[in-house]
Amino acid sequence: MELRHLRYALALSEHAHFGRAAAALGIRQPPLSQQIKALETELGVQLFDRTGHGVRPTAAGEAFLARARQVLDHLDLAVRDAADAGRGETGSLAIGFLGTALAAVLPEVLTAFRTRRPQVRLELRELPSTRQIEALLDGSLDAGVICGPPPAAARRRLASVPLGRETLVAAVPSGHPLTGAASVPVRALDGEPLILSSRQAEPAAADVALAVCRAAGVEPRIAHEAHNLHTLLGLVACGLGIGIGPAGMRRFRHVGVTLLPLEPAAAGLEFHLAHRFGTVPSVLGAFLRTVRQVHRG
Numbered sequence: 001m002e003l004r005h006l007r008y009a010l011a012l013s014e015h016a017h018f019g020r021a022a023a024a025l026g027i028r029q030p031p032l033s034q035q036i037k038a039l040e041t042e043l044g045v046q047l048f049d050r051t052g053h054g055v056r057p058t059a060a061g062e063a064f065l066a067r068a069r070q071v072l073d074h075l076d077l078a079v080r081d082a083a084d085a086g087r088g089e090t091g092s093l094a095i096g097f098l099g100t101a102l103a104a105v106l107p108e109v110l111t112a113f114r115t116r117r118p119q120v121r122l123e124l125r126e127l128p129s130t131r132q133i134e135a136l137l138d139g140s141l142d143a144g145v146i147c148g149p150p151p152a153a154a155r156r157r158l159a160s161v162p163l164g165r166e167t168l169v170a171a172v173p174s175g176h177p178l179t180g181a182a183s184v185p186v187r188a189l190d191g192e193p194l195i196l197s198s199r200q201a202e203p204a205a206a207d208v209a210l211a212v213c214r215a216a217g218v219e220p221r222i223a224h225e226a227h228n229l230h231t232l233l234g235l236v237a238c239g240l241g242i243g244i245g246p247a248g249m250r251r252f253r254h255v256g257v258t259l260l261p262l263e264p265a266a267a268g269l270e271f272h273l274a275h276r277f278g279t280v281p282s283v284l285g286a287f288l289r290t291v292r293q294v295h296r297g
Contacts, residue, residue: 003075005039006068008032009047013065016054091283092121096132096144098202098271099229100248105145105163105271105295113290120283128201128227133158136274142284143275147197148204150274160272161288163295167261167268168212171195171236171243174256178242183263186216193223193241201227208269209244212262233257 015021022029040047047061132144150158170184178184197205213220223241226232229249236243237256246269
């Protein structure tokens, strides 16, 4: 049995006449009659009653035709689903992100992508950059917004798209003499207990903060390392030191913390969208195009 047999039987049922059904199918009448007969022989039942005025389905024929319609309907759906998936209009996408990225980089991208691809299921996971790199390499993430480009050891397997840069600011606890200043000179951090991003979680962020201090002749006195910015701000609020992090921390209002620009202004942190090298699935390709369009230039 082939799909054409189902179409032949449905056409014969619709037109109730071998000649008219054959014309609608674009074939001659004798081959249609032979194919219907062969189908009935294979099934072991008579599908149609032949009369002098035409044909009509038997009870067995009605049952067969109902299922035949379902088969062809499902086939049409399969074709459309395959076409949609091929264009990146359906499927799922697992995306990792940093807390600051969700506040600064991702909202426009996600809004635009959801508008253009409403049927794609997005799975968002908040993870530090090092965890995102691991997840990208083992295939459990499709893309990830990380701090800095992928580390050298991963660059043979990961590509990245730069998304933007944020300057560094100082997070000063309430009551500290620097709280009332317009900015914080980096030299004023000499001897101060500092709270930085954890090198284990965010090595690029930690390296940039350390480089800013050392460029000003300050050897950092690291009091605590934080695995995320919420923890960094919380430790500052407890009076445990001055934090250094991206300006995006301004979006996380925290009682007991004043955020001030550093002087001189630091180069800042770069954010990248990383993904695996190789053949890019259609849905990921659509997401990358959206990223480039939103962050063009």
